[in-house]
Amino acid sequence: MTAASLLRLPAGLTTGALALRVVLFALPCAALALALPTRPHVVVVVAVVLMSAMWARTPDHVAGGLVLAVVMVWWTVHGVVDWRVLVVGVLLVAAHVVSVVLSYGPVALAVDPRLAALWLRRGLLALVPLPFTWVAVRGLDADLAPPWVWSSAALVVVVLVLVTLRVTQPVGE
Numbered sequence: 182m183t184a185a186s187l188l189r190l191p192a193g194l195t196t197g198a199l200a201l202r203v204v205l206f207a208l209p210c211a212a213l214a215l216a217l218p219t220r221p222h223v224v225v226v227v228a229v230v231l232m233s234a235m236w237a238r239t240p241d242h243v244a245g246g247l248v249l250a251v252v253m254v255w256w257t258v259h260g261v262v263d264w265r266v267l268v269v270g271v272l273l274v275a276a277h278v279v280s281v282v283l284s285y286g287p288v289a290l291a292v293d294p295r296l297a298a299l300w301l302r303r304g305l306l307a308l309v310p311l312p313f314t315w316v317a318v319r320g321l322d323a324d325l326a327p328p329w330v331w332s333s334a335a336l337v338v339v340v341l342v343l344v345t346l347r348v349t350q351p352v353g354e
Contacts (some may be wrong), residue, residue: 193289201279201292208276209248212269213255225255236276240283249273262319270311278304279335303349310341 194202211228221229232248256269276326278300282292317334 193287195289195291197292198283198288198290201283202237202240205240205276205279205283206233208272208279209233209236209252210274212272214267215269215272216255216259216261219259221255225251240280245277245280247351249276262315266316267311271308273306274304306345306349309345310338310349314338319343 209229210233213226223288228251229248232244232251235242235244252269256266282297282300285293285296313319313334317331317338
């Protein structure tokens with residue numbers, strides 16, 4: 182895919198879908214930009230920008246999963262566990278939700294507000310384990326905490342993930 186084809190907008194694009202595509206492009210870039218003043222390698226920055234552009238152009242493209250993985254790996258490799266990790270998690274979940282909503286129909290189809298609200302609720306529920314996991318990682322000292330504390334924290338996170346999965350299932354399933 183060339184740079185010119187990334188900039189060419191699909192025919193019949195609605196204003197709402199265009200705004201969501203701009204947001205979809207910006208979210209992974211913002212998640213990586215939170216690393217400043219530490220500068221990610223130029224290859225990582227270019228990869229995130231190009232994959233975000235591909236993802237915004239075609240919301241069901243594999244570039245979406247790749248750009249999320251690149252941002253997550255960058256943050257994981259650098260071992261940052263301050264408040265920015267919480268914001269990065271929210272930005273990445275929001276990017277996923279926006280891409281799902283955009284991929285539900287053809288480009289010319291307007292975004293259904295009920296569908297957007299459904300996926301917004303699901304995205305918020307998917308964020309439930311995030312602060313608990315962050316507190317467990319940030320607040321517990323591996324040298325001072327007894328082993329049962331880590332097992333308990335892991336169990337709480339697993340239970341929260343399972344409850345979130347159950348609550349987000351469609352009614353018919």
